[in-house]
Structures are given as C-alpha cells and as structure tokens.
Amino acid sequence: MRDDSARWNAPSSLDYASDDLSVIEVTLPSQIWVSGTDVLQIYKDKLVSWPDIVAAQNYALALRRDRLLLVGAAQPLSGFNIQQGHATSDVSDAYKVIDISGKRAFDRLRHGAELNLDKPSASVMRRAFGVDVLLYRVGTDARFRLHVPRALMQSVFQQLIS
Amino acid sequence: MSMRRIDNFGLVDRAKPLSFSFDGRRYRGFDGDTVASALIASDVRILGRSFKYHRPRGLWSAWSDDPNAIMDISQNGRVLPNCQASTTYLEDAMSARAVNAWPSAARDIKGGLDLFHRWLGAGFYYKTFMWPDWHLFEPAIRKMAGLGSVSQDVLSDYCADQTFDHCDVLVVGGGAAGLTAARAASEDGQNVCLVDDQRLPGGGVYQMQSVDGQDPSDWVADQCKAIRTAGGRILNQTTAYGVYDHGLIGLMQTHRFGVAPGLIRMRADRVVLATGALDRPITFPENDRPGIMSLAGSAELLARYGVLVGQNLAVVANHSLAETSIALLTRAGAEITRIDPKVRPFKAYKGARATGLKQGGHARLFDAVLTSGGMTPVIHLWRHMGGKLDWCETRQAFLPAETPAKMIAIGAANGTFEIDVALEEARCAGIGHASLRADTRYHITALWPEPASKGRQWIDFQHDVTLKDIEIAAQENYVSVEHLKRYTTLGMASDQGKTSNMAGLAAMAALQGQSIPEVGTTTFRPPFVPVPLELYRGPHREQNWHPLKRLPLENTHRAMGAALGEYGGWLRPGWYGDGDPKTQIAAEVRAARTSVGLFDASPLGKIDVMGPDAADFLNFIYYNTINTMTVGSIRYGFMLTEAGVIYDDGVVTRMAHNHFVVSCSSSHVDGVRMHLEAWRQDGHDPDNIYIHDTTQHWATATITGPKARHVLNSLGLDIDLDGAVFAHMSLRETQWQGTHVRIARVSFSGDTSFEVSIRASRAASLWDALVRAGAPFGLCAIGIEAMSIMRAEKGYIIIGKDTDGETMPHDLGFAGPRIKKTSAFLGDRSLHTDKANDKARRQLVGLISENGLLPTGAHIVHAGQSRGYVTSSYDSPTLNGPIALALIANGHARMGEAVEIWHLGETQTAEICAPCFFDIKGEQLHA
Structure with a gap:
C-alpha cells in the first residue's frame, strides 16, 4: 500500500514534433476485429499487410490466418454471425493510433522493433517496444501508422520519442 | 634491455601523446594504444593479481583473450569497474587501478596468501567451511573475493542505445578472411555488414610482411574501400558476443570511455564467421610468471602498437605458425632463442626484471618468454548457433564440423591457417559457396599438460586453477568437464576459458586415459566477452522498466x-x-x-468467446457448468490448471447463444487469453471458437x-x-x-x-x-x-492471495462440480487423486481474534509445525474489529476451534469461523 502517483507521469498528449520526427494521434472512425476461416479471402481487396502503404479510409489489416482488423467500417454488433461464420468485436477504443513520419521515423521504430522493408509479412502484427502492436504505412512510404493497446500507449510513445 | 616502443612499427598516432596513470603512477602513451599496450611500452611488467593466490600477473595477450590485466578505470569522474586493459583504448587523463590488489598490483599486500597455497586447492571452501556453519565464514570470504569495485556514483546518462538491424550477410571478424569475404559478398550485390571488435580492422594481418603482394595497411584500406564502395557497412569496435533464438546475433558497439555501448540486435540471412584463432599457453612449472606471454600476443603488440616486449626473447612454440611471429620480432631487432618445450625438466623462475627458464640443468634469463602451444579456433558463435565440432588431430584443435543453418566458418576460425588458402576460402564464402576444408601445411607437435609432473603449473591464470587442481578433481570423481569446471572454477574467469579450457580438457583426458574429443568441451554460452549490464537495460529503465x-x-x-x-x-x-x-x-x-x-x-477482463462450440469449450475450460447458462445470465466460476489447481476465478456472461464474455481477474487477463487460446487450439476445433480480448x-x-x-x-x-x-x-x-x-x-x-x-x-x-x-x-x-x-468482509477471495499453488476449488468450499459435473473439464482428473482428497488439505476459513489484527502471512501452528497461514487480514470498518481469512489444514471441519497464530516469534490465539463476516444471508447482495 503505497502512493506511487509521483513516480508515474500523468498521461500526456500523443502529439510530438521535431525537425526530423513527427508523431500525431489519429482518431479512426472504427476498429473491428473479424475472425473466421475465410475472412482474409473475403476482404482480400482491402487487405493490408507489411510493408503495404494504405491509401483508403476503409481497409482491413491482416493479423493472422483467421483474423483481421477492419478500419473505418460501419460498426456491426459484436457477436457471432452464424451464416457467415464470423466472430466480430468492436475494439475501436482498444487501440490508440499514431502516425509517425519524418527522417528519423523508421530509425526510431527500429529502436523498438525488428523491421525490414525488404521482407514482406502477411501480418501487420509486430512486437515493438515490448508491446504487441499493428504497424503499416499510410499515404507515403515514409509515414508509419501504429496501433498500440490503449493501456500501454504511453510507454510506447515515450520510448518512441526519447 | 626491457620493453619499449619501436620506430616504424605499429599503428598508433605518435603525434598524439596521451597521459594517464596506473596504480597512482603517471605514464604516457599514444592515441591508438590500449591501456595495456601503453603500460607495456612503459615497461610495466605487473598489471594485475590473480584471483585466489594474489600471484603477480603480467600481460598474457594483446586483445580479448588476456585474463590478467583487469582494472577499474576512471576518467573525468566516470568510473567503470573490471575493464580489460587489453581492449580499453587509452584516452587522456585516464586513471587505472588494478583490481584485487592493494596498494598496487606490484606490491599487493595480500600477495602473502600464496604461501598458503598447499591448503587452498580445489574444493578448499567446500571442505573447510562445513563446520560449524558456512555462514560464519561467508562474510569475510565474500569481502575478500571479487574483482573491481562498482562506483557509488550513478552515471545518469550512461544509457545503452538499442536497435534492431538486418543484413543479407553478416561477417564477424575483420581479419584477412573476413575482409575478403565481405568484399566478395558486397561486390556480389549483397547487403553486407562486417563487424570487427578493434578500432582498425585487419586482425592479425599487420603481423605479416605483405598480403596478396601489398603492404598490410594498404591492403586493409583497399578492402575497406571496396566494401564501402559496393554498399557494404563496416562496424568497427563492434563485437558479436552471442547468438540467440532463431539466429539473432547480439552486437555490442563500444564508444569512447564512459559512454555506454550500443546494442544492435542483428538478423542476418547468412553469417560468415571469420573470428580467427587464439594462441594457447603451454603448461609447465611456474608458467604464470610475469614476462611469460603469448607469442602471437607479443607479435600483435609490435604490429599494432609498435611495442617490443624485450630484446632478449625466448620462444617456446610447437607449431609452424610461430615462424611468422618470430620473423616479425626479428625484423624489429629482437634476439630470439628457440626453446624446445619437449626437453624436460623445464621450468620458469623469477629473475630481477627478467624471466628465467631452467631446462636440462641450464638456467637463462630473458626479457620475456613467448610461448605458443598451438592455435585454438574461435568457434564460440558457432557453438551458440548449434554448430558441431570435430577434433582435428593434425591441427590439435576442435574445428567447425557440420555447418549449422545460415553460418559458415572461414579462415583461422575454420582451421585454415595459411593466408592464401584462407583468402580463397573467404572469396567462396562471400558469394555463398562453401568450400571443402583444404589439406593444411600447418604442422604441430602435440604438447599438453602432463599430470603427475612436478611444480605448480597454471591452467587458468586468473582463477589460479593449476594442474594439481585438475588432478584433485579427477581423484574426487569430478571427471565430467562440466563438473570439473564448477568444482575447480576452471574457465569461469572473466575470459571464460579462452586461454584455459583446452589445457584443462587435455589434462582431464590424460588423467582418465581418454582422448581430448572423448572428454569433450564445456558448453559455450554468450557473451563471448564481458558486456556491461547496461547493454541489456538500455531504455528499459524507470517507467519503461516494467511499464504499467x-x-x-x-x-x-x-x-x-x-x-x-x-x-x-x-x-x-x-x-x-x-x-x-x-x-x-x-x-x-x-x-x-x-x-x-x-x-x-x-x-477486469472482457474476453469474447464466440462460435458454435463456444459453450462446450467454456464448459470444458471452467470447473463450473457453463453450457446450461441462459442468455443474459452471469455465473461465477473457476478456471483450473491440469493439476486441478485454481488458475483464475471470475464471472462468465452469456451474451447470446454462441457468444460469451469471460470477465477474469484484472491481473490475469493476458494469461487467461493465452490459456484460452492454447486450449482452443488443442483438443477443440479452432474454426468453431474465436477468442477476442476486448478488455482495453x-x-x-x-x-x-x-x-x-x-x-x-x-x-x-x-x-x-x-x-x-x-x-x-x-x-x-x-x-x-x-x-x-x-x-x-x-x-x-x-x-x-x-x-x-x-x-x-x-x-x-x-x-x-x-x-x-x-x-x-x-x-x-x-x-x-x-x-x-x-470483499474480505464478504469472504470473496483474491486469486494468488487467498489461494496458492495447491488450492483446489473444494478447498474453498466449492465441491459441487467435482462431484456432480459429468462432462469433461480441465483439471477434473487431478481433483480425484489421493492428494486432492487428503483430509489435511488447507481449506479457506475465517479467523476472529480478540487480540487485534492478525498479521497477513502469520502461521497457524500446532506442536511447532505450520498448519496453514493467514491470507488476508484487515481491520474491518464495517464490523469495527479485525477479520481475517486463512488457509488451514482441515479447516472446514474445525469451526469454532481455537488456534495458535505465530508471527516473528510472537504468538496469539484466534478462533476459526466461516469465511464470511458481512451479509451472511445475502440480503443486501440480492436486494
């Protein structure tokens, strides 16, 4: 039983800018997990893997052979759709999302994650700064988007900009 | 004539003199020197003391295989302990002090311990301090043991930069073979990274008169230029110190003194191991005297630092490669006396500022005695990677055998000691072609320790392991190399056996009448060289050490x-x-x-479990029956391990026919998610069950x-x-x-x-x-x-606080499913073992005390034996008095019984009661 409030910085804004690194928090309309044996096939036109560059507002992040994260889609009720065989959960607030750009962006990310732009991966899931995150590019080849579990975003953010 | 700097030799910058001190005395060196080379150039013969006997130690070698010159070094208020003088580059105003010696390495007050060596052999501690109690002796022994001292000052900016990297080809070692392989790979269009632990790459090539017809320095410069021109990278002062899971290579990049090294976690498609070979000592009486050093090390001191270790030198060697070193030393003006090590008796003795050798009745004094008992390929990373070793009788060394995936050894690390053959081998390796190991022109006369021979013969210079210690270990049946290592501490010094392991193995082989490969090697473990703990910590500090x-x-x-x-x-x-x-x-x-x-x-956990099999799956996972729940209902339940022990408790909500939400303990969410995923994929159809952890x-x-x-x-x-x-x-x-x-x-x-x-x-x-x-x-x-x-007033438990690693549901009063549940569930079988039915099991009860608050953790004792312990204890504001929960042997049958509570020597009594103190009928709960 100890008051450790002063040992931990209060959560701060996720926006940061320097000459060669920019981090901005992004609010996405929705994030929805969809699991099912055929989800990757069904959403193949919207599917994003590593090191893809996303241009659309509405896309599907490939996570594993039977799971993806729909970004920007209309929010269906969570549950299991027996006709489709799909399990759906709204996780719009489970991930905090930031965009990272600037000359140092990739270098900073490589301080926390094993990344290789030359080696494609079927999944955008990564271990970065000790946390399971989703990582891909958006808009340009030098702008990275990071989805981080909400409760650990402060730690990832601090490590990213330090 | 003693040790001195030679003009026209070495790579140090003589236009940049540096000043430093060692054990309080001032010295000078040059930019490019190591602390050790600068001291040798200043004719300092004693650079340290051995660990146990405090014997004087001179420099053995010129780089990371030196076990003797360990120093605490400071500069500008920054103090780093246990620095290897042979690998620490000299900087101006450094102050070095030998570890394990006072007031100085030359005049160590504990040097007299050596007089008692007869009583301090292997196993001395284990045998001597058994009675009456080891702990009586431990403080004094621990005070005497250890090497350097950690400064009390915190270096707040001493923070290792950690990063990940990748390349097609990682070449480890920047000697002749490494540079050639890196050049070939780069020019072949591959993404190459060459790492070399020295400030200037080149390995041992500076000892040669020429390489490929060029001056060694020019040749190295050409290779580096070609590698960089082709897009390759060269990381100097970078040591590949270990291979980890899935081939991840740990690289430590050192910087200026006092700056924390950087960690690069390198992933390479291929690794070319060009780590060279080490000179190994010869075992003979008094072979640890200052002035007796590695032949290759002395040549390296001359080639890199321009330091000649003496004018009048004895060379004791048994192999053909010694000629290259001898030629270099001769060019620098040394007078060489060849000593045949096979002529016995043969021993060293102490002379005034000289080292004596007695052989066959003749005694002679030399400025230094340079020994080489053969070359030992540096195959540490090879073994980290899982590569096998073969014993080569011709080379008297272990060599890389079957190639592990993604790694190839070349040059001296592969036993290819001839430069022309090594260069060709390296070119092939660079472009991905393995070549068969060629026949060698290298020849060596086997020269290993001879057990039962007279005199004190050192195997491990730093830890004072002698041939006699190996003999004692063998007599006491510590014949496995792993047991030998731990009993004698052979190879456990900071050099991790680089100089001592081969001699130790050979001695044990001779003692057992076996061959060296039959005795085998100890396990090679990272790190190859000592690395500061800061390397691993890096940014994982303060709030990022264990982020909440x-x-x-x-x-x-x-x-x-x-x-x-x-x-x-x-x-x-x-x-x-x-x-x-x-x-x-x-x-x-x-x-x-x-x-x-x-x-x-x-x-609180909110894990969605969905799919056609979700109900049956959770019915299997939970101790309680789940598949009968109606939509909208909530049920409390336990998850058990296969041992029947409670892993988690919580509530399950049935959201729909095939949709449940598992609300597990707050601290167990990640574990429960993995637990569910593991069982989903084992014994169930994963296509009919989906698990989404939506907690956050x-x-x-x-x-x-x-x-x-x-x-x-x-x-x-x-x-x-x-x-x-x-x-x-x-x-x-x-x-x-x-x-x-x-x-x-x-x-x-x-x-x-x-x-x-x-x-x-x-x-x-x-x-x-x-x-x-x-x-x-x-x-x-x-x-x-x-x-x-x-929750304690109500008797609700917290998993891990009111339960332990043996608690089963019936210990908490939840016996129903164990008896009645007919469908299979996780942990069921273990709930019916004799142990699960033991009447003496610890069961959850309440405790009432009239003597105040019971300490959490206090033991319930009977006849001096613990019968359980207090798990939770509070001063209840609701009841205006103390309450407690406890796990007590056969507690459920002991309601109303008075028990004795013991804590830190004090006892009090309490009465066992039901573990519920508030709203016993549940009227408020259900209101």
Whole structure:
C-alpha cells in the first residue's frame, strides 16, 4: 500500500514534433476485429499487410490466418454471425493510433522493433517496444501508422520519442 | 634491455601523446594504444593479481583473450569497474587501478596468501567451511573475493542505445578472411555488414610482411574501400558476443570511455564467421610468471602498437605458425632463442626484471618468454548457433564440423591457417559457396599438460586453477568437464576459458586415459566477452522498466486526489485523498457500506468467446457448468490448471447463444487469453471458437452499496433496475447518451452492485455523470484498498492471495462440480487423486481474534509445525474489529476451534469461523 502517483507521469498528449520526427494521434472512425476461416479471402481487396502503404479510409489489416482488423467500417454488433461464420468485436477504443513520419521515423521504430522493408509479412502484427502492436504505412512510404493497446500507449510513445 | 616502443612499427598516432596513470603512477602513451599496450611500452611488467593466490600477473595477450590485466578505470569522474586493459583504448587523463590488489598490483599486500597455497586447492571452501556453519565464514570470504569495485556514483546518462538491424550477410571478424569475404559478398550485390571488435580492422594481418603482394595497411584500406564502395557497412569496435533464438546475433558497439555501448540486435540471412584463432599457453612449472606471454600476443603488440616486449626473447612454440611471429620480432631487432618445450625438466623462475627458464640443468634469463602451444579456433558463435565440432588431430584443435543453418566458418576460425588458402576460402564464402576444408601445411607437435609432473603449473591464470587442481578433481570423481569446471572454477574467469579450457580438457583426458574429443568441451554460452549490464537495460529503465497499464480514467483519478499504485500490472487508485491512508480507506468502506461507492473496475477482463462450440469449450475450460447458462445470465466460476489447481476465478456472461464474455481477474487477463487460446487450439476445433480480448476497449464503473440503484436510476437508463426484474448475476445492454453500455449486476463488494461498461473514450463522461448523480446520496469514490477490505468482509477471495499453488476449488468450499459435473473439464482428473482428497488439505476459513489484527502471512501452528497461514487480514470498518481469512489444514471441519497464530516469534490465539463476516444471508447482495 503505497502512493506511487509521483513516480508515474500523468498521461500526456500523443502529439510530438521535431525537425526530423513527427508523431500525431489519429482518431479512426472504427476498429473491428473479424475472425473466421475465410475472412482474409473475403476482404482480400482491402487487405493490408507489411510493408503495404494504405491509401483508403476503409481497409482491413491482416493479423493472422483467421483474423483481421477492419478500419473505418460501419460498426456491426459484436457477436457471432452464424451464416457467415464470423466472430466480430468492436475494439475501436482498444487501440490508440499514431502516425509517425519524418527522417528519423523508421530509425526510431527500429529502436523498438525488428523491421525490414525488404521482407514482406502477411501480418501487420509486430512486437515493438515490448508491446504487441499493428504497424503499416499510410499515404507515403515514409509515414508509419501504429496501433498500440490503449493501456500501454504511453510507454510506447515515450520510448518512441526519447 | 626491457620493453619499449619501436620506430616504424605499429599503428598508433605518435603525434598524439596521451597521459594517464596506473596504480597512482603517471605514464604516457599514444592515441591508438590500449591501456595495456601503453603500460607495456612503459615497461610495466605487473598489471594485475590473480584471483585466489594474489600471484603477480603480467600481460598474457594483446586483445580479448588476456585474463590478467583487469582494472577499474576512471576518467573525468566516470568510473567503470573490471575493464580489460587489453581492449580499453587509452584516452587522456585516464586513471587505472588494478583490481584485487592493494596498494598496487606490484606490491599487493595480500600477495602473502600464496604461501598458503598447499591448503587452498580445489574444493578448499567446500571442505573447510562445513563446520560449524558456512555462514560464519561467508562474510569475510565474500569481502575478500571479487574483482573491481562498482562506483557509488550513478552515471545518469550512461544509457545503452538499442536497435534492431538486418543484413543479407553478416561477417564477424575483420581479419584477412573476413575482409575478403565481405568484399566478395558486397561486390556480389549483397547487403553486407562486417563487424570487427578493434578500432582498425585487419586482425592479425599487420603481423605479416605483405598480403596478396601489398603492404598490410594498404591492403586493409583497399578492402575497406571496396566494401564501402559496393554498399557494404563496416562496424568497427563492434563485437558479436552471442547468438540467440532463431539466429539473432547480439552486437555490442563500444564508444569512447564512459559512454555506454550500443546494442544492435542483428538478423542476418547468412553469417560468415571469420573470428580467427587464439594462441594457447603451454603448461609447465611456474608458467604464470610475469614476462611469460603469448607469442602471437607479443607479435600483435609490435604490429599494432609498435611495442617490443624485450630484446632478449625466448620462444617456446610447437607449431609452424610461430615462424611468422618470430620473423616479425626479428625484423624489429629482437634476439630470439628457440626453446624446445619437449626437453624436460623445464621450468620458469623469477629473475630481477627478467624471466628465467631452467631446462636440462641450464638456467637463462630473458626479457620475456613467448610461448605458443598451438592455435585454438574461435568457434564460440558457432557453438551458440548449434554448430558441431570435430577434433582435428593434425591441427590439435576442435574445428567447425557440420555447418549449422545460415553460418559458415572461414579462415583461422575454420582451421585454415595459411593466408592464401584462407583468402580463397573467404572469396567462396562471400558469394555463398562453401568450400571443402583444404589439406593444411600447418604442422604441430602435440604438447599438453602432463599430470603427475612436478611444480605448480597454471591452467587458468586468473582463477589460479593449476594442474594439481585438475588432478584433485579427477581423484574426487569430478571427471565430467562440466563438473570439473564448477568444482575447480576452471574457465569461469572473466575470459571464460579462452586461454584455459583446452589445457584443462587435455589434462582431464590424460588423467582418465581418454582422448581430448572423448572428454569433450564445456558448453559455450554468450557473451563471448564481458558486456556491461547496461547493454541489456538500455531504455528499459524507470517507467519503461516494467511499464504499467494505464487506465482510461487516470487523469480523472489524479484530479480527484487518487493515490495511485501498482495492482496486478495496472496503475490504479489505491485510495483517494491526502489524509492518513488508513483513515481514508476506512471512510471509503463506510461510505460504500452505508450509502454508495464508485469504483473504477476497468481492468477486469472482457474476453469474447464466440462460435458454435463456444459453450462446450467454456464448459470444458471452467470447473463450473457453463453450457446450461441462459442468455443474459452471469455465473461465477473457476478456471483450473491440469493439476486441478485454481488458475483464475471470475464471472462468465452469456451474451447470446454462441457468444460469451469471460470477465477474469484484472491481473490475469493476458494469461487467461493465452490459456484460452492454447486450449482452443488443442483438443477443440479452432474454426468453431474465436477468442477476442476486448478488455482495453472498455471502461467499467462499479456502483456499489445500498444506494447504488438510486444512483444508476438517476442516469435515465431505459431499463428496469428493480431487484425482482434485474436480479443479481444477470446482464442488461442499453444505450447511455447514444453510447452502448453493458450493465452487469455482479458484486465483489458483497453489496448491491452494478458494473457499467462503456467504450473507453466515453468513460470520463460516464464517470462524471455518476459522480454528479451520486452526490445527493453521498457517493464516494473508492480505491482498490477499500474494495479489498469489503470483499474480505464478504469472504470473496483474491486469486494468488487467498489461494496458492495447491488450492483446489473444494478447498474453498466449492465441491459441487467435482462431484456432480459429468462432462469433461480441465483439471477434473487431478481433483480425484489421493492428494486432492487428503483430509489435511488447507481449506479457506475465517479467523476472529480478540487480540487485534492478525498479521497477513502469520502461521497457524500446532506442536511447532505450520498448519496453514493467514491470507488476508484487515481491520474491518464495517464490523469495527479485525477479520481475517486463512488457509488451514482441515479447516472446514474445525469451526469454532481455537488456534495458535505465530508471527516473528510472537504468538496469539484466534478462533476459526466461516469465511464470511458481512451479509451472511445475502440480503443486501440480492436486494
């Protein structure tokens, strides 16, 4: 039983800018997990893997052979759709999302994650700064988007900009 | 004539003199020197003391295989302990002090310990300090042991930069073979990274007169230029110190003194190992005397630093490569006397500023005695990678055998000692072609320790392991190399056996009448060279050492004056307000019991389990029956391990026919998710079960207490909260201000409670609304400390606090499913073993004490034996007295019995009672 409030910085804004690194928090309309044996096939036109560059507002992040994260889609009720065989959960607030750009962006990310732009991966899931995150590019080849579990975003953010 | 600097030799910058001190005396060196080379150039013969006997130690070698010159070094107020003088580059104003020696290495006051060496052999500690108690001797021994001293000053900016990297080809070692392989690979279009641990690459090529017809320095410069021109990278002062899981290579990049090294976690498609070979000592009486050093090391001192270790030199060597070193030393003007090591008896002795050798009745003094018992390929990384070794009789060395995936050894590391052959081998390796190991022109006469020979013969210079110690170990049946290592500490010095292991293995082989490969090697483990702990810590410090999970409402709690602390991996409010914590917590309990409390329960697990098989799956996972639950109902249950032990407790909600939400303990969410995933994929059809951990999407506010319903009603929700309609252990879903909310009528406080869950981004709005709605009722925000007291009053457990690694459900009074549940469930079989049915099992009970608060952890004793312990103990604000929960042997059958409680030598009595002190009939819970 100890008051450790002063040992931990209060959560701060996720926006940061320097000459060669920019981090901005992004609010996405929705994030929805969809699991099912055929989800990757069904959403193949919207599917994003590593090191893809996303241009659309509405896309599907490939996570594993039977799971993806729909970004920007209309929010269906969570549950299991027996006709489709799909399990759906709204996780719009489970991930905090930031965009990272600037000359140092990739270098900073490589301080926390094993990344290789030359080696494609079927999944955008990564271990970065000790946390399971989703990582891909958006808009340009030098702008990275990071989805981080909400409760650990402060730690990832601090490590990213330090 | 003694040790001195030779013109026209070496790579140091003589235009940049540097000043430094060693053991309080001032010396000078040059930029490019190591601390060791500068001291040798200054004719300092004793650079350290051995670990046990405090014998004087001179430099053995010129780089990382030197076990003797270990120093605490400081510069500009920055002190680093246990630096290898042979690998620490000299900087101006450095101050070095030999470790394990006082007042100096040359005049160590503990040098007299060597007089007692007859009584300090292998196993001395184990045999001598058995009686009456090791702990009596331990403090003094520990004070004497150890090497350098850690400074009390914290280097706040000493922070290792850590990064990940990748390449097609990683070449380890920048000698002739490494440079050639890196050039070939780069020019072949591959992404190449060459790492070399020295400031200037080149390895041992500077000892040669020419390489490929060029001056060695020019040749190295050409190779480096070609590698860089082709796009390759060269990382100097970078040591590949270990190979880890899936071939990840740890690279340590050192910088200026006092600057923390950097860690590069390198992933390479291929690794070319060009780490060279080390000179090994010859074992003969008094072979540890200062002035006896490695032949290759002395050549390297001359080639890199321009230091000749003496004019009058004896060379004791048994192989053909010695000629290259001898030629170099001769060019520098040394007079060489060849000594045949096979002519015995043969021993060293101490001379005044010289080293004596006696052989065949003749005694001679030399400035230095240079020995080489053969070359040992550096195959540490090869073994880390899982590569096998073969014994080569021709080379008298272990060589790389079957090539592990992604790694190839070349040059001296592969036993290819001839430069022309090595260069061709390297070119092939660079472009990915393995070549068969060629026949060698190298020849060596086997020369290994001879057990039972006279005199003190050193095997491990730093740890003072002698041939006699190996003999003692063999006599006492420590014949396995791993046991030998641990019994004698052979190879456990900071050089990790680079100089000692081969001699030790050979000695043990001779003692057992076996061959060296039959005895085998010890396990090669990272790191190859000592690395500072900071390398591993890097940015994982302070708040990033073990980052806590943060609540969506943290800033709200801070604004309310919450005292935040770690609870199960989350930073949560323990209590609110600045006053005395116990007073604050007690007030929160009273408010919640008499009116209404508001508690942030966001970390509670919310794991969706969905699919056609979800019900049967959870019925298997849970001890309790799940598949009979109706939609909208909630059930409390236990998850067990296969051993039948309680892993987690929590509630399950049936949201729909094939959709459940598992609300596990806050601290167990990640574990439970993995537990569910593991069983989903084992014994179940994973295509019919899906597990989504949505915990962090939600925030949960718990309203608890007699006025909870009133507060919730004030929110204007369109559901009937009446207890007859919305019963305990059921769930409703609705909208609040356009946002979907789940309201679960469950309770951890034991009072009427509602858990309202909303998406995290709307949590602050909901919390504020509840605070406003509760104000007329005296609503009080409560922290987890108050909640812990309330749940204990009710007898609700916290897993891991009121249970331990043996607790089964029936120990808590939940015996029903064990007896009645017919379908298979996880842990079932273990609940019917003799151990599970033992009457002496520890069972959860309550304790009442009239003597005040019982200490948590206090033992329930009988006849001097522990019969259980207090798991939770509080001064209950509700009951105005102490309450406790305990696990006690056969506790359920001992209600009303008085028991003796022991804690830190004091005893008191308490009475066993049922583990429920509040609302025993459940009237408030179900109100």
